[in-house]
Amino acid sequence: MAIQRMDNVGIVVDDLPAAIAFFLELGLELEGEASVGGPGVDRLVGLDGVQADLAVVRTPDGHGRLELTKFHTPPATTAEPNAPVNTFGIRRIMFAVEDIEDVIARLRAHGAELVGELEQYEDSYRLCYVRGPGGILVALAEELG
Structure with missing residues (x-):
C-alpha cells in the first residue's frame, strides 16, 4: 500500500x-x-x-x-476570497462536534459567520457551514442520538 x-x-x-x-x-x-x-x-x-x-x-x-x-x-494571491461551495478546488473542511449551537456561538466570537442555515439531515445529523478568518469555510456536523 x-x-x-x-x-x-x-x-x-x-x-x-x-x-x-x-x-x-x-x-x-x-x-x-x-x-x-x-x-x-x-x-x-x-x-x-x-x-x-x-x-x-x-x-x-x-x-x-x-x-x-x-x-x-512572496505575497499570497487569491482569485476569489469568499468563493462559494461549488467552486472548483478544496472548498471546506468538516469537523464532527458536540453541541453544534454552542460551537457556532463560540466561533462567532472569533468572527465566524453562518453561511446558510443550521439544518437537520433526517434523524442522523445537524449540519452547518461557517466562514472563518480569511474566508475559510468549515462544515460542522453533530451526530444525533
Whole structure:
C-alpha cells in the first residue's frame, strides 16, 4: 500500500493569529509554530524568496492536522476570497462536534459567520457551514442520538 495516512491539509491565511485562535476555539490543539524560508523551501514550493510563518493544529484525537501558513514573501494571491461551495478546488473542511449551537456561538466570537442555515439531515445529523478568518469555510456536523 502506498499511502499510510493523510498527514495534514494546508491553508494559506492572511492573519495567522486569528486563524490559530479560530481553530483553537473549535477545539483543535496547537502542535507547533515555525518560521520558514531559504533556498530549500523555495525549491520545495516552486517560489522564490519564500518567508512564511506557519502553525500546525491537530484534532484532539491526534489523527487530523491543519497547517496554517502566512506568506510574507512572496505575497499570497487569491482569485476569489469568499468563493462559494461549488467552486472548483478544496472548498471546506468538516469537523464532527458536540453541541453544534454552542460551537457556532463560540466561533462567532472569533468572527465566524453562518453561511446558510443550521439544518437537520433526517434523524442522523445537524449540519452547518461557517466562514472563518480569511474566508475559510468549515462544515460542522453533530451526530444525533
